[in-house]
Amino acid sequence: MIPLIQPLIDEKNKISQDQPWLILLKLTNVAGDLVLRLVRNTENITYKGEDYIAFPFEVDTIPEATQGSIASFNINVSNVDRQIQNYIEQDATFGSGWEIIMSVIHTSDLNPSAPSGEVAEIEQVWKSLSITADNETLAISVGMPNPMNIQVPSQKFSGGFCQRTFNDGVGCPYTGQSAIPETIYEMENTQLDNNNYTYRDGTNILISSSSVNTNMINQPLTFNSLNTSQDIIWVSEGDLSSKVSTPEFVQLNYSRPLVLSSITIDFLNTVRSIDNAEGLIATPRRFKIQGSNDGVSWTLLKQADSSNPTDNIFNLDVVQSFTYFRFLFDEVIYHDYSNYTGSITHYLSGGLYEVNYKTQYEYWAYEYKEDFSSWFRRYKRGVWTDSKTSYPPSLEEQDKNTTAYLISGRTRRVTTGQTYISPIPSSSNISAFGLHIIEIKGTQEVGTYTSCNKTLANCKARFSTKRVNSKGEKIGLPYLAFNGMEVRAIYES
Amino acid sequence: MAFTLLKIEKVKEEDLDTAIKSDSANGLVKTRLPYTKIRKRFTLTIPISKKDERDEVKGLYEANRTVLPFTFTNPDDGLDYTVRFAEKLMTELDATLANHYNIDNIILEEV
Numbered sequence: 001m002i003p004l005i006q007p008l009i010d011e012k013n014k015i016s017q018d019q020p021w022l023i024l025l026k027l028t029n030v031a032g033d034l035v036l037r038l039v040r041n042t043e044n045i046t047y048k049g050e051d052y053i054a055f056p057f058e059v060d061t062i063p064e065a066t067q068g069s070i071a072s073f074n075i076n077v078s079n080v081d082r083q084i085q086n087y088i089e090q091d092a093t094f095g096s097g098w099e100i101i102m103s104v105i106h107t108s109d110l111n112p113s114a115p116s117g118e119v120a121e122i123e124q125v126w127k128s129l130s131i132t133a134d135n136e137t138l139a140i141s142v143g144m145p146n147p148m149n150i151q152v153p154s155q156k157f158s159g160g161f162c163q164r165t166f167n168d169g170v171g172c173p174y175t176g177q178s179a180i181p182e183t184i185y186e187m188e189n190t191q192l193d194n195n196n197y198t199y200r201d202g203t204n205i206l207i208s209s210s211s212v213n214t215n216m217i218n219q220p221l222t223f224n225s226l227n228t229s230q231d232i233i234w235v236s237e238g239d240l241s242s243k244v245s246t247p248e249f250v251q252l253n254y255s256r257p258l259v260l261s262s263i264t265i266d267f268l269n270t271v272r273s274i275d276n277a278e279g280l281i282a283t284p285r286r287f288k289i290q291g292s293n294d295g296v297s298w299t300l301l302k303q304a305d306s307s308n309p310t311d312n313i314f315n316l317d318v319v320q321s322f323t324y325f326r327f328l329f330d331e332v333i334y335h336d337y338s339n340y341t342g343s344i345t346h347y348l349s350g351g352l353y354e355v356n357y358k359t360q361y362e363y364w365a366y367e368y369k370e371d372f373s374s375w376f377r378r379y380k381r382g383v384w385t386d387s388k389t390s391y392p393p394s395l396e397e398q399d400k401n402t403t404a405y406l407i408s409g410r411t412r413r414v415t416t417g418q419t420y421i422s423p424i425p426s427s428s429n430i431s432a433f434g435l436h437i438i439e440i441k442g443t444q445e446v447g448t449y450t451s452c453n454k455t456l457a458n459c460k461a462r463f464s465t466k467r468v469n470s471k472g473e474k475i476g477l478p479y480l481a482f483n484g485m486e487v488r489a490i491y492e493s
Numbered sequence: 494m495a496f497t498l499l500k501i502e503k504v505k506e507e508d509l510d511t512a513i514k515s516d517s518a519n520g521l522v523k524t525r526l527p528y529t530k531i532r533k534r535f536t537l538t539i540p541i542s543k544k545d546e547r548d549e550v551k552g553l554y555e556a557n558r559t560v561l562p563f564t565f566t567n568p569d570d571g572l573d574y575t576v577r578f579a580e581k582l583m584t585e586l587d588a589t590l591a592n593h594y595n596i597d598n599i600i601l602e603e604v
Binding site: 014015016017018019020021022041042043045107110 | 521523524525526527528529530531532
């Protein structure tokens with residue numbers, strides 16, 4: 001029992017109380033994104049800076065359990081207009097597990113001029129156990145969860161059996177699966193200009209960059225009317241000279257340590273998305289992928305340097321957990337697409353579209369729509385070949401029956417610190433360069449076990465401590481730490 | 494709102510007393526208020542009215558009936574109260590007087 005303070009006791013014991021006591025309910029759902037504040041009163045009030053809505057409800061007498069049972073009682077909320085029920089039905093837990101703070105305050109507490117130290121209240125925190133509703137009343141059963149129903153430790157280990165046997169992202173892989181399962185933290189819903197995103201497992205990613213070109217960032221890919229608005233494209237800002245002399249970077253900051261295994265970028269879509277009309281743009285073909293835990297000292301994970309535009313998957317050399325990952329660009333390649341304007345004349349009926357990159361050629365298969373209204377691309381990606389005279393084998397037979405159309409292209413490689421003079425008239429976009437991230441593969445750190453396949457015998461690396469008892473029998477002494485609590489379990493095998 | 498046409502003969506104002514009174518054996522009564530706001534009830538006595546006066550209050554009633562709240566300006570203190578018709582409106586055509594009506598007391602309760 002929490003003792004009342006003396007002024008409150010004096011107020012309670014008055015024969016005639018001309019100022020009422022009010023009961024406040026503050027209901028917060030499990031996710032914490034919904035808070036309902038109700039007061040049993042005839043008008044709304046403001047208490048501690050929060051607005052409470054006058055709402056009819058009754059609180060049952062709070063019982064005291066003396067027989068070892070778990071005390072619970074009902075809060076009956078008016079349900080005539082279904083207001084609260086509507087919130088309950090939209091909740092993922094249907095109102096179960098909500099935090100309910102019940103406060104009893106005196107009207108004098110509502111005086112904003114009252115010294116904060118004199119605010120007298122009775123406050124109790126409960127959990128909603130279940131909720132039932134009829135056409136008049138929403139009965140919220142509140143109490144505390146039965147501690148005897150909580151499994152401690154929350155995970156059990158049995159001899160000869162490893163419970164984590166499937167691809168759960170942190171446990172043992174199945175036969176044939178790689179040692180570290182690659183939970184994919186895709187950039188699917190992340191945009192580099194919308195720099196904060198929370199994945200479904202709660203991992204948060206915060207993206208920042210050295211600069212952002214607001215004129216071109218996240219432009220939808222409108223290359224020849226082919227919209228892929230989901231593209232994630234970051235584009236630096238500035239003019240040509242400053243961009244070449246100043247290293248640019250994009251930084252990903254995860255809320256928990258992750259092990260990244262590979263990154264896939266789309267070189268071509270970056271090129272075309274940024275500037276498909278005016279010619280020269282740059283793409284990062286030489287850059288460092290770095291990892292850090294403090295955002296200050298960095299470890300080189302991959303030095304990416306490739307002149308092949310199709311080489312867009314970069315597996316990291318260092319597999320180690322970090323919270324920061326950075327793409328640091330120290331060299332870019334400028335591409336001249338001055339003849340590469342989005343004109344329909346580049347296409348031949350039912351044919352291919354060829355782009356020359358120095359010694360390589362890219363083929364796109366295009367078709368005319370049945371109603372001849374527009375062209376559409378047959379494949380998501382082009383096909384590359386070393387010669388414009390040999391058709392890529394993966395193209396369909398019907399695609400080979402037409403003539404490829406050649407577009408000349410030029411490339412220039414510029415290293416940091418060098419001054420690059422554009423061979424063609426300047427464009428507003430020629431200085432910027434961009435990054436189009438398709439996919440980032442990574443996982444949470446899972447330890448150093450090597451293999452694990454159902455039986456505990458194969459989990460030796462995970463539960464690594466081996467001991468022998470007085471009988472000479474093997475004894476394993478594994479332990480896990482979770483939720484801030486270290487739990488030890490002993491098994492014999 | 495204040496009635497522009499309807500004449501009000503009397504305004505009876507009373508509290509809707511929600512005070513909690515706990516009796517004890519020695520006759521001592523412990524009292525307390527459960528809510529911060531004490532609602533009021535107004536009983537309006539209306540004299541014999543003409544048709545346009547009757548139509549004014551009838552229009553107000555039909556717009557709100559006993560469901561919707563509206564603002565009532567108490568002619569006594571000039572303050573606005575958010576009220577509802579507590580009971581249905583009863584009007585009666587007085588056949589002895591052309592175009593005159595008897596209107597039962599109008600009871601308004603603060604919401």
